[in-house]
Amino acid sequence: MTTTTHRPTLELRGITKRFGHVTALDDVHLQARPGEILALLGDNGAGKSTLVKVMSGLYAPDEGEIRLAGDPRRFATPAQARSAGIATVHQDLALVECLDVATNLFLGRFPRRGLFVDRARMERETEEFLRSLDVTVSSVRTEIGMLSGGQRQIVAIARALKTGADTVLLDEPTAALGVRETAQAADLIRRLRDQGKAVIVVSHDMQLVFDTADRVQVMRLGRVAGVRTVAETDRDEVVALITGSRRDT
Amino acid sequence: MSTVTVRAVLRTGSGRAARLLTGPQAGVFAAIVVLLAITQARNPVALQSDNLIEILRSTVTYFIAGCGATMLLVGGGLDLSIGSVFAAGAVAAGMLMNHGVPWPAAIVLGVAVGGLLGALNAFLVIVAQVPPFITTLGSFFAVNGLVTVLTEGNPLFDFPEGFGRAGQGEIGGIPYLVVYAVVAGVLCHLVLEKTRFGYDTRAIGGNESAALANGVAVDRVKTWLYVISGGTAALCGILLAARLSSADPNSGGSSFAFQVLAATIIGGTSLFGGVGSVGGTALGALLFSVLANTLVLTRVNPLWQNVATGTVLVLAVMVDQARRRRRFRTGRSG
Ligand SMILES: Nc1ncnc2c1ncn2[C@@H]1O[C@H](COP(=O)(O)OP(=O)(O)O)[C@@H](O)[C@H]1O
Numbered sequence A: 001m002t003t004t005t006h007r008p009t010l011e012l013r014g015i016t017k018r019f020g021h022v023t024a025l026d027d028v029h030l031q032a033r034p035g036e037i038l039a040l041l042g043d044n045g046a047g048k049s050t051l052v053k054v055m056s057g058l059y060a061p062d063e064g065e066i067r068l069a070g071d072p073r074r075f076a077t078p079a080q081a082r083s084a085g086i087a088t089v090h091q092d093l094a095l096v097e098c099l100d101v102a103t104n105l106f107l108g109r110f111p112r113r114g115l116f117v118d119r120a121r122m123e124r125e126t127e128e129f130l131r132s133l134d135v136t137v138s139s140v141r142t143e144i145g146m147l148s149g150g151q152r153q154i155v156a157i158a159r160a161l162k163t164g165a166d167t168v169l170l171d172e173p174t175a176a177l178g179v180r181e182t183a184q185a186a187d188l189i190r191r192l193r194d195q196g197k198a199v200i201v202v203s204h205d206m207q208l209v210f211d212t213a214d215r216v217q218v219m220r221l222g223r224v225a226g227v228r229t230v231a232e233t234d235r236d237e238v239v240a241l242i243t244g245s246r247r248d249t
Numbered sequence B: 001m002s003t004v005t006v007r008a009v010l011r012t013g014s015g016r017a018a019r020l021l022t023g024p025q026a027g028v029f030a031a032i033v034v035l036l037a038i039t040q041a042r043n044p045v046a047l048q049s050d051n052l053i054e055i056l057r058s059t060v061t062y063f064i065a066g067c068g069a070t071m072l073l074v075g076g077g078l079d080l081s082i083g084s085v086f087a088a089g090a091v092a093a094g095m096l097m098n099h100g101v102p103w104p105a106a107i108v109l110g111v112a113v114g115g116l117l118g119a120l121n122a123f124l125v126i127v128a129q130v131p132p133f134i135t136t137l138g139s140f141f142a143v144n145g146l147v148t149v150l151t152e153g154n155p156l157f158d159f160p161e162g163f164g165r166a167g168q169g170e171i172g173g174i175p176y177l178v179v180y181a182v183v184a185g186v187l188c189h190l191v192l193e194k195t196r197f198g199y200d201t202r203a204i205g206g207n208e209s210a211a212l213a214n215g216v217a218v219d220r221v222k223t224w225l226y227v228i229s230g231g232t233a234a235l236c237g238i239l240l241a242a243r244l245s246s247a248d249p250n251s252g253g254s255s256f257a258f259q260v261l262a263a264t265i266i267g268g269t270s271l272f273g274g275v276g277s278v279g280g281t282a283l284g285a286l287l288f289s290v291l292a293n294t295l296v297l298t299r300v301n302p303l304w305q306n307v308a309t310g311t312v313l314v315l316a317v318m319v320d321q322a323r324r325r326r327r328f329r330t331g332r333s334g
C-alpha cells in the first residue's frame, strides 16, 4: 500500500488560512491517495484542525487550491464537500447528544418514505451497518448523551464510513479513548483504507500512527515540516520534525 | 462497546410508556388531575361539560402560539415578539376586512403578516447575527409601537358576520376554536416528530455546529421556524378577534408572550434547544387554564394566578434540570 501510484483523490496546493493576525495555515500542500492512510501530525496549534476544516468545507481558504481527482473545487458549505465525497469526523465530534444513535448516523440525510422520515428503515440500516463493523450498541435508540466517550467516537467514525465517501478525514479520533476502544477505532480506520478510501487521520498517538498509517505529514506553526512514508522513517525523526529540531525546508 | 448501562436501556429501550412515567409531562398531567379534583370537591360545577369546554376554549389561544414556540425552541431559537405579533395579526386582518377584503382572505393575509415579521426576526438572527433574545425583544417593542400608531390605539370592529362565526361557532357542542387548535396541534406534532424538517430542527437545537457540519440546511430551517412562530402568533390574535368581534391593538403583549413560553417550558420543552414536544405544550397550556379556572371556582382572588404561574414555572424547570442531570452523564444543563 505504501507505494501506491494512484492519482491523488484530494490534493491541496498552497493553502493559506488566516484568522485576523494569526496565520493558521501557510502555503500548505497535501496529497491524499486512495487506499492509503495519511497521518497528520504536529504540536498543538500547528494548524491540523484548521486544515481538516478547510478540506471539509467549514473554512474557505484565503489562498490556494483544493483539487478533487485533478479538478479544482471550491466548497462553500460542508454539505458541498460531503456530496463531493469528503466525510469528516471532527475533533469536537459533531454528534447531537439529545438524539439517538440511529438519528445521529443519518444526520443531514434522513431517509424518507412519503412525507415522513422512514424511522424503521433508519433503525434497521443502523443495526445492520453497526453489526457489519462489529460495533455493538445496546440499542440504536440510545441517546448519544448516555454513551461513553469511546462509544461516541465509534459512532462518529461509523457515520463517516456510512456516507460512502472516497475521502475520510478524522481529527484526533482516539484522543479520548481507552486501549480497547483505540484498537477498535484503529480497526475501523484500516477497514476504510481496505475499502480503497483515501484516509487522513490527525493524531498525537505515535503507536496508532506507526501501526496504521502509510505516510506521515508533519505540520509545524502552520507550515508543512515534512512528509515521509512510514517505511522510510522512524519515531525519532517524526518527533524531531514535530518539535522543529529538524526541518526539510 | 458492550457496556451501555442497564439503566440506559430501561430508560430508552422500552420507549414511550417509560417516557410517559419518567418524562416531565407526567408531573404536569398529575397536577391537572389534582387541580380538577380539588376544584370539584369545592365546587361541583368544575367537571360539568360547560366548564370543561370553557377551559379548553381559553387554552386555545396559548396553545396555537405555543405550537410555533415549541418548534422554535426545539430548534434552538427564541421569539419574544409573539406578544405584539399577536396584535399585529389581529389588526392587519381587521384593517383588511374594514377595507372590504373578504374575511377568509383577511385571515390568510393576517397570518402572512405574522410570518413576514417572523422572517424579519430570522434575517436579524441569521444574517445580522443579533442574538435571538435581543432581536425579538427589539421587534416586540417595534411591532407594538407600529400597531399602536396605525390604529391610534383604538380597537377595530364591524367585521363580516362570517368572521365572527368562525370564532364563535360550535359543532356538536365543541367550539370551532377547539377544533382549530386540535388541527394545528396535530399538524405541528407531525411536522416536528415525523418529517425531515422536524428531525433537522431537533438536530439544530441539539447541536447546531454538528447539524451544519453534517449538511443540514441550518439557515433555511431556522428561517422557517421563525416564520412559523410569527404565523401561529398572528393566527392566535386573529382567532381572538373573531371570538370577540373586535381587533384590539392592546391585546397580546408581554403577558401573552410570557404565558406562551411558560406553558411551553412547563410542558417539557427546553430553553436550550433539542428537547420538547407539542403534546407537552398542550398539557402546559391546559395546566394554566385549569389553574385559572380553579382560582375562579374556588373563589380565590384571581390576582393570585400570576404568583401560581411563576411558582409552577420555576418548579417545573427545577424538576426538569434534575432529571436531565441524571440522564446525561455529561451533565449538560440544556
Ligand atoms: N476559529 C479560529 N479563530 C481564530 N484562531 C483560530 C481559529 N481556529 C484556529 N485558530 C488558531 O489557528 C492555529 C491553529 O489551530 P488548530 O488548527 O486548531 O491547531 P491544531 O489542531 O493543530 O492543534 C492556532 O493558533 C489557533 O489558535
Ligand SMILES: [Mg+2]
Residues within 6 Å of the ligand: A048, A049, A050, A091
Ligand atoms: Mg486540533
